[in-house]
Amino acid sequence: DADVTQTPRNRITKTGKRIMLExxxxxxxxxxxxxxxxxxxxxxxxxxxxxxxxxxxxxISDGYSVSRQAQAxxxxxxxxxxxxxxxxxxxxxxxxxxxxxxFGDGTRLSIL
Amino acid sequence: xxxxxQDPGPFNVPEGATVAFNCTYSNSASQSxxxxxxxxxxxPKLLMSVYSSGNEDGRFTAQLNRASQYISLLIxxxxxxxxxxxLCGTGGSYIPTFGRGTSLIVHP
Numbered sequence: 001d002a003d004v005t006q007t008p009r010n011r012i013t014k015t016g017k018r019i020m021l022e023x024x025x026x027x028x029x030x031x032x033x034x035x036x037x038x039x040x041x042x043x044x045x046x047x048x049x050x051x052x053x054x055x056x057x058x059x060i061s062d063g064y065s066v067s068r069q070a071q072a073x074x075x076x077x078x079x080x081x082x083x084x085x086x087x088x089x090x091x092x093x094x095x096x097x098x099x100x101x102x103f104g105d106g107t108r109l110s111i112l
Numbered sequence: 113x114x115x116x117x118q119d120p121g122p123f124n125v126p127e128g129a130t131v132a133f134n135c136t137y138s139n140s141a142s143q144s145x146x147x148x149x150x151x152x153x154x155x156p157k158l159l160m161s162v163y164s165s166g167n168e169d170g171r172f173t174a175q176l177n178r179a180s181q182y183i184s185l186l187i188x189x190x191x192x193x194x195x196x197x198x199l200c201g202t203g204g205s206y207i208p209t210f211g212r213g214t215s216l217i218v219h220p
Contacts, residue, residue: 033208043199094208098163098203100203106153
């Protein structure tokens with residue numbers, strides 16, 4: 001089983017819909033992150049959490065919200081999806097800031 | 113200016129060649145550095161961590177130059193299977209930062 005699991009793997013939906021992407025991990029890491037990746041733009045940080053009670057905005061948080069339900073679970077929501085949120089989304093974890101990140105398989109999201 | 117800069121490439125090399133990528137970073141407080149490999153539309157996977165001057169793993173060598181604030185990745189005896197995008201990342205007491213990646217294409 002994967003250490004960092006994202007669901008769903010693929011999603012096609014319509015403008016205006018609310019969408020939730022889920023991430024769970026079995027690595028026991030406190031730190032969790034959500035990124036989006038667009039072609040040519042690299043990884044852009046949306047939100048990050050250093051523990052259950054600590055949630056922080058990243059560089060592109062507008063239009064997104066998150067929930068850290070437990071150490072192992074970190075969900076990303078798009079309250080009212082728009083087409084320019086079509087992207088590949090990754091969840092990642094790390095033990096500390098000095099340790100590398102471990103990524104989930106990604107969610108391919110298309111908004112029509 | 114992004115905190116971590118990489119030449120996007122692509123670097124197009126024949127099998128067996130040696131190829132090197134550089135990654136420059138602007139935050140002098142960065143304590144740890146990472147190279148990740150990313151295949152098309154898949155998740156980045158850790159290739160190598162660098163905490164001091166460098167690291168070596170088989171055909172791959174990473175070097176850190178703190179004075180000039182760059183990290184390099186050297187790949188010797190390139191294989192077709194090395195074709196991928198290589199992401200550079202930094203870590204420390206703040207949030208991690210990634211470069212946009214360097215594309216490598218190894219051809220027969």
